[in-house]
Amino acid sequence: MTARTTSETARDIPEATVARLPVYLRALTTLVEAGTQTCSSEDLAAAAGVNSAKLRKDLSYLGSYGTRGVGYDVDYLRYQIAREIGVTQDWPVVIVGIGNLGHALANYSGFRSRGFRVVALLDADPERHDEVVAGVDVRAFDDLEQIVADQGVAIGVIATPALAAQAVADRMVACGITSILNFAPAVLSVPDGVDVRKVDLSIELQILAYHEQRKAQSA
Amino acid sequence: MTARTTSETARDIPEATVARLPVYLRALTTLVEAGTQTCSSEDLAAAAGVNSAKLRKDLSYLGSYGTRGVGYDVDYLRYQIAREIGVTQDWPVVIVGIGNLGHALANYSGFRSRGFRVVALLDADPERHDEVVAGVDVRAFDDLEQIVADQGVAIGVIATPALAAQAVADRMVACGITSILNFAPAVLSVPDGVDVRKVDLSIELQILAYHEQRKAQSA
DNA sequence: TAGATTGTTAATCGATTAACAATC
């Protein structure tokens, strides 16, 4: 890590706040689309599904973008949050593993509309190559290094079976990818400096089952 | 909520711990499949990607299932965790919205193998009815009430576009579903007593983008 | 000025971690 002077130092935003910024961004986008120009912290909090104290505390880490007695300019606040998250620029992304989930991800319009561009779909199975999914050619996994270098890819998505996931992650890291979104049900080990986030469909269901079971017990 | 005597009171397990139990369960299943019979908290923590202090603290909320000086019986601990989560029984689940993501979810083998059974796929589009996905007929959304009543469904999955999600949730709640897993990029409002969990693919990517942007700045 | 609403403070709550006594 390089030392920075105070003025350069990005404010340290708590992880819990970072995780909610995209939620606020989406709520603001909805408000913009509805033609709303100004909103209070109460309004925005309701739209985002949090309480207003938490919202104001979260926004306070970014700066002071509201007007006391008035509220927030929806469009301005939306831009500030987008800039803070980093989605005013476009992030090229590769998806590895084009099974059912990979297909769904490739077709997911929410990526493109939120600052992400799927530049390549890779699969180990030669049968899949030259298939076209969501307007993008499926290519050989071995093309990874070339694509990452050419397109400056920093973010990779793993949608392979669990057994392949670690090997894919290793290759990604080796060629310079430093952020991985992992849909495979496997724990990945990566060096320091590489971020991994995990989405596990069945884990979410299990958490619901736990609470459901308790409801049944107390009924 | 009904009052309960002390002996009936289920131990109150912190949410953060509940969210990790499925991770431990998966790690234990992997160990069982590898033929491992005993493991230390250090071993299991490594397999689950947490530190061993956290693991032991988490397990302590469930009871005392290890042996000092020895470790944990893998199979026994796995059963205890599965029982605590509630996945020793089978949970019937309905999925509403059979687009790309709904397809992927319907085909996801991780549901069935972890205590969930997809009993129905519903879609508002009549063109999709009588399609068969993952061996299950796609049926009309209007069949929801019937299916929930017949099969005793408590958990619903929403994979519709954002605009339809709240209406689907309302119908689910009205016919007795008390746990909802929401993949639609929308904030749902539901009455007390109904649990909603949200999986948002683009939010995870945005969190990665935030950190990626900061890495680039400090480089 | 009066009313409204932000941004901040301080108290509270919950989660994490390291250390170690208990005990196999």
Next chain:
DNA sequence: TAGATTGTTAATCGATTAACAATC
């Protein structure tokens, strides 16, 4: 008994919340 490892304690850290002074 000696070595290993759990289960628990207590300290620390981070997140949430309510209240309100600042200010439009």
